[in-house]
Amino acid sequence: MAGNRWIDKLEEHPDHSSWYVDRFRKMAAEGVDLHGEARLVDTMVPRNSRVLDAGCGPGRVGGELARLGHDVVGVDLDPVLIAAAEVDHPGPTWLVADLSELDLPSQGIEAGFDVVVSAGNVMGFLDPDTRRIVLQHLAGVLAADGRIVTGFGAGHDYPFDEFFDDVESVGLTVDLRLSTWDLRPFTTDSDFLVAVLAMRR
Numbered sequence: 001m002a003g004n005r006w007i008d009k010l011e012e013h014p015d016h017s018s019w020y021v022d023r024f025r026k027m028a029a030e031g032v033d034l035h036g037e038a039r040l041v042d043t044m045v046p047r048n049s050r051v052l053d054a055g056c057g058p059g060r061v062g063g064e065l066a067r068l069g070h071d072v073v074g075v076d077l078d079p080v081l082i083a084a085a086e087v088d089h090p091g092p093t094w095l096v097a098d099l100s101e102l103d104l105p106s107q108g109i110e111a112g113f114d115v116v117v118s119a120g121n122v123m124g125f126l127d128p129d130t131r132r133i134v135l136q137h138l139a140g141v142l143a144a145d146g147r148i149v150t151g152f153g154a155g156h157d158y159p160f161d162e163f164f165d166d167v168e169s170v171g172l173t174v175d176l177r178l179s180t181w182d183l184r185p186f187t188t189d190s191d192f193l194v195a196v197l198a199m200r201r
Contacts, residue, residue: 003127004077004125004126004127004130005124005125005126005156006077006078006125007077010078017078017080017081018080020057020058020081021058021080021081021084024057024058024060025088034060034064035060035061035064036181036182037061037117037119037151037181038061038064038065038068039181040149040181040182040183040194041061041065041115041117041149042065042068042070044115044147044149044196045070045114045115046114047068047069047070048069048070048071049070049071049114049115050070050071050073050112050113050114050115050143051065051070051071051072051073051113051114051115051116051117052072052073052074052075052104052113052115052116052117052138052141053065053072053073053074053075053092053117053118053119054075054099054102054116054117054118054122054134054138055075055076055099055118055119055120055122055125056074056075056076056081056082056085056094057076057078057081057085057120058081058084058085058088058089059074059081059084059085059086059088059089059092059094060089060120061117061119061120062074062085062089062092062094062117063085063088063089063091063092065117066089066091066092067091072091072092072093073092073093073094073095073104073109073113074092074093074094074095075094075095075096075097075099075102075104076094076096076097077096077097077098077099078096079096082094082095082096093109095107095109099122099126099130099134099137099138100126100127100130100133100134100137102134102137102138102141104141111140111141111142111143112141112142112143112146113141113142113143113146114143114146114147115146115147115148115149116138116141116142116146116147116148116149117148117149117150118138118148118149118150118151119150119151119181120151121151121152121153121156122150122152123150123152123156123158123163124152124153124155124156124157124158125156126158128157128158131158131163131166132166132169132170135148135166135167135170135172136170139170139171139172139197139199142199144199145198146198146199147175147196147197147198148172148195148196148197148198149194149195149196149197150194150195150197151181151192151193151194151195152192152193153191153192153193154190154191154192154193155191160190160193163193163195167195167197168200171199171200172197172198172199172200173197173198173199173200174195174196174197175196175197175198176195176196177193177194177195178193178194178195178196179191179192179193179194180192180194181194
């Protein structure tokens with residue numbers, strides 16, 4: 001039976017969240033470039049833009065966007081990851097929230113985000129039954145001319161064509177398809193997708 005893959009992973013390996021946090025802390029300490037996603041998002045909006053980091057994990061992307069001068073809200077369903085984000089990247093608003101039940105106004109956060117970023121294979125971890133719901137929620141918090149940028153790999157049982165169908169079904173359109181965060185073109189052979197989405201006019 002399908003479900004949220006992150007929750008499934010935690011049920012199988014209860015220490016997975018802590019391992020994940022430590023993994024990225026070690027990579028950062030070693031000087032690994034972890035900011036490709038943030039660089040792309042930063043080019044999409046003016047300085048001081050409102051950014052929602054949807055499925056923010058320990059704050060790697062949202063923290064860098066805040067450092068670059070944006071107003072960032074990050075949400076993730078894993079409280080261990082949110083706690084790490086608060087420690088490692090103070091400044092943004094970090095919230096424990098399930099994207100399939102996202103209700104930012106109930107947590108005092110207004111809609112109207114200039115960009116929503118969902119990196120780190122978040123789309124691939126979603127319960128298949130909630131994929132369209134999540135896309136609807138993300139579309140619902142956008143500013144009138146806002147955009148969503150998301151990236152995930154082919155190994156998550158979410159075929160790219162199925163994703164594109166889901167995008168269309170919720171009133172979004174694909175503005176740009178890439179195969180990497182450093183702007184390489186998307187092809188039929190690509191095993192990773194970076195998609196920039198906007199509301200259909």
